[in-house]
Amino acid sequence: MKKILSVVLSVMMIITAVSALAFDAAGDITVISREDGSGTRGAFVELTGVEAKDADGNKVDHTTLDAEIVNGTSTVLTSVAADVQAIGYISMGSLNDTVKGVKIEGAEPTAENVVAGTYPIFRPFNLAFLGSVEEKSVVVQDFVKFILSDQGQKVVEEAGYIAVGDKPAYETMEGAEGKIVVGGSSSVTPVMEKLAEAYKAINDKVEIEIQLSDSSTGVTSAIDGVLDIGMASRALKDSELEKGVTPLVIANDGIALIVNLENTCDDLTVEQVRQIYVGEITSWGELAN
Known part of the structure; x- marks a missing residue:
């Protein structure tokens, strides 16, 4: 009886763990951004409109204060791969199979699409x-x-x-x-x-x-x-x-928006990217509306 109970508990723990890893399409977005001084961040905020001029004409980075700030491309990859609700951005040349690259305006994040002019975020x-x-x-x-x-x-x-x-x-x-x-x-x-x-x-x-x-x-x-x-x-x-x-x-080089492999989001507009990174959109469910 004890062995059966032990097996049942083990199975329940596995199911719970798997459920915890499932992507919540209506859940909150974990925003991952690079540190100040990062060239990728500087280019990203400029190209997506996250950076805008204030009343005095000074450029201001409006990245949401809720964003998790990490150092380096590899850390962004690791953070997004470990969090099913996360979104981040990296050098397109560093994109690998541990995460999913999101289409922007319908274009896959590839060098060919940057050259063709269909992928808009590059530097x-x-x-x-x-x-x-x-x-x-x-x-x-x-x-x-x-x-x-x-x-x-x-x-x-x-x-x-x-x-x-x-x-x-x-x-x-x-x-x-x-x-x-x-x-x-x-x-x-x-x-x-x-x-x-x-x-x-x-x-x-x-x-x-x-x-x-x-x-x-x-x-x-x-x-x-x-x-x-x-x-x-x-x-x-x-x-x-x-x-x-x-x-x-x-x-x-293009800048690729990346999400977890479990994430069902496949395509974003540049405006949606801006809204996510300034905190106007905070859940994945809002993107479906």
Whole structure:
């Protein structure tokens, strides 16, 4: 009898656990957002209208105070994968099968749809240099030439991002050696790691150190001379440009809205995204009305 009771209790616990994981189509939305300084957040709030000018003409980020603020792309992915009611946003190139990418205005979050002009939420991936690229070391200049070459932009495309520029052929620099320190955006980091790996396969005497932080830290560290190259997953701000930093677009990337795999929401408008992130829509049921 005790064994039967134990089995019954175990089954009930399993059923309860499974029920707790079920998506509630009328339940509250868990809003996941990135930290201040994130280039992905900066681009996202601008492109979706979450950021708006106040009466004095100053830009204000109206992200709801109820949002859970997390650091880094991987943390957004983990948070949304663990919460059936959650919504978040990440670099499109980082989208994986642990979460579901939501269509925006009927368009799937793919590089092809960004190029076609049907997916509306996308931004540039920028490198940031204090002064001009030509003022940097020879090895830094050569790495930049590789990134913008046909070989480098092929790496960009294979990583799921959108290539830019004329893509000239890369001519190997004989005797390339030295160290390059790159740092900044967690969204740009994955493709930068692949670019560095491909470059070092050709120039094995060059060391490339990549420091992951966020866009604002990357740009500031480039201005301060801590980094040879800063990384930003957004356009550079006027206040940054005024300090003598030069931007260089190396790729374009969509921003994907993601939900839990159990979530039945498949498509949102840009206006619905804005309403969710400013707190005007707080439950999944409101989207069906």
